[in-house]
Amino acid sequence: MLLDLMFERRSLENPNVPLTGQNLQEYLHGDGRGAQVTPTAGWRLAAVYSCIYVLASSIAQLPVAVLRKQGNRIEPGSDHPAHYLLHDAPNDWQTSYKWRETMMGHVLGWGNGYSRLLRSRRGELLAIDRLLPQETTLVKIGGRWVYASLSDGGTAIAIPPEDMLHIRALGRDGRIGISPIMQNAEAIGLGLAAQRYGKQFFDGGGQPTGVLTVKGELGKDAWERLKEFWKKAVARLRSEDNKTLLLPADLDFKKLTIEPEAAQFIESRKLSRSEIAGLFNVPAHMINDLDKATFSNISEQAIQFVRHTIMPWVQNWEQELNRRIFTRFEREAGYYIKFNLGGLLRGTAKERAEFYHYAITDGWMTRNEVRLFEDMNPVDGLDEMLISVNARPISQQQALPGPTDPQNQ
Structure with missing residues (x-):
């Protein structure tokens, strides 16, 4: 009953009109003809959409696997139900890529990404269903925190925290993330205003096109x-x-004619793109802002993007997945989830050849392991470790003959 009251939709003026976030925004701030900033409106700004796409697609394309650590050995955890759900399809409607891409888009747009964990009566994980952030909230009922949301049929449901995947953006209270779009509404609103003015300008509404x-x-x-x-x-x-x-x-x-000063809004739009890229911590060249890009610094920026932008989000995802997907018993048994960043850091053919050469000759990779990384089948006889004759453990080093030894006479 309480959840039904929370999600009851009623207009402020007409009870027959459903109350939604959009018409509430119009009621409070006008009909939207100004540069009103909402998560949905922010997506319409090209720079914001580009940043969200870059981050969401980067997280979605990373290989993710369930692993199990037993003693000193790490083995694939493909026997766990989470392996198929995370690697292939978490539910009947989405692939793993589309689920992670959608979740990341929700986090960057609304500050929170929600997915419900569906389990059998025995506690076995059956599916992972994404929920809409604008229809999900965290409430306290009877001294216990629960997530209130709406099912696909529009029925209000309560979800315990242990059955909810909740990926958060940066927040203040530790429970709910804050939308990056709303947190930086002024900067994004300026970009929306410049975009709207540009359309009016070139459509002939920005200034008179001529005199008759x-x-x-x-x-x-x-x-x-x-x-x-x-x-x-x-x-x-x-x-x-x-x-x-x-x-x-x-x-x-x-x-x-258009005076040069009248067209300076184009420079404003460039500044807005650069500023928004900074808000999402995305290198400007990755959203096609190439004004200050060079061949030398783009390569370095790509590495910095993985280290300082993607790595924090990967840690966010891994820790939330590990604490919600697995039970305490499964975590103690060694199960954990790992994203593989190797795809984003994959170098050129020359760089990979040099890396593999040192890995083989230093004795910490076999030649068949290298072939596996390059999507090649293993070959008999290449599973043995090689080691350089000049690199041996100290305990195996023999005393070398000195200059006074009889052998040197």
């Missing part, structure tokens, strides 16, 4: 007919391939 003059005097009726003629002529010009505007002999049109 007549060679004689016009009466009131003639003036109204002239305005109607001009509207139809411009509309025909925009809808047809013919770009030549025909005017009667008694009319003259002079086009207004």
Whole structure:
């Protein structure tokens, strides 16, 4: 009953109109013709969408696996139900890629990504269903925290914390993340305003495109007919391939040129893109802002992106998955989840060859392990470790003959 009251949708003025976040925003802040900033509106800004796509796709494309540590050995945990759900398909509607991409998009847009863990009566994990962040919240009922959400059928449901995957953006209270879009509403609002003005500007609404003059005097009726003629002529010009505007002999049109200062909003949009890229900690060149990019620093920025942008999010995901997917008994048995960052750090053919060479000759990788990394089948006889003759344990080193030894005489 309490959850039904929480999610009851009723208009502030008309009970027959459902109350949603959108019409509440319009009621409080107008009809939206201004640069109103909401998570949904923020996605319409090209720079914001680009940053969210870069981060969401980067997390989604990482290989994820369930592993098990037993003593000093690490083995695949493919016997656990979570392996298929995380590696292939968490539910009937999404692949692992699309589920992680959607969850990450929710985190970056709304500050929180929610997915419900569906288990059997024996506690076995059956599926992972994503929930909409705008329809999910954390509430305290009877001294216990629970997640209140809506099912696909619109029924209010209560989910205990142990059955909820909750990926959070940076927050203040440790329980709920804050939307990066709303946290930086002023900067994103400036970008939305510049984008809207740019459309109006090039559509002819930003400033007059020209001046239409007549060679004689016009009466009131003639003036109204002239305005109607001009509207139809411009509309025909925009809808047809013919770009030549025909005017009667008694009319003259002079086009207004754009002053350089009037077009400075383009620079404002570039500044907005750079600032928004900084808000999401995404290198500017990854959202096609190449003004200050060079071939030398792009490679280094790509490495910094993995280390300082993707790695924190990977840690966020891994720790939340490990504490919710597995029971305490399973964690004690050695099960854990690991994202593989090797795909994002994969170097050129020359760099990989040098890396593999040192790994083989230093004796910490076999040649078949290298072939596996390169998606090649193993070959008989290549599972034995190689070691450099000049690199042996100290205990195995034999005393070398000195200059006074009889052997040197």
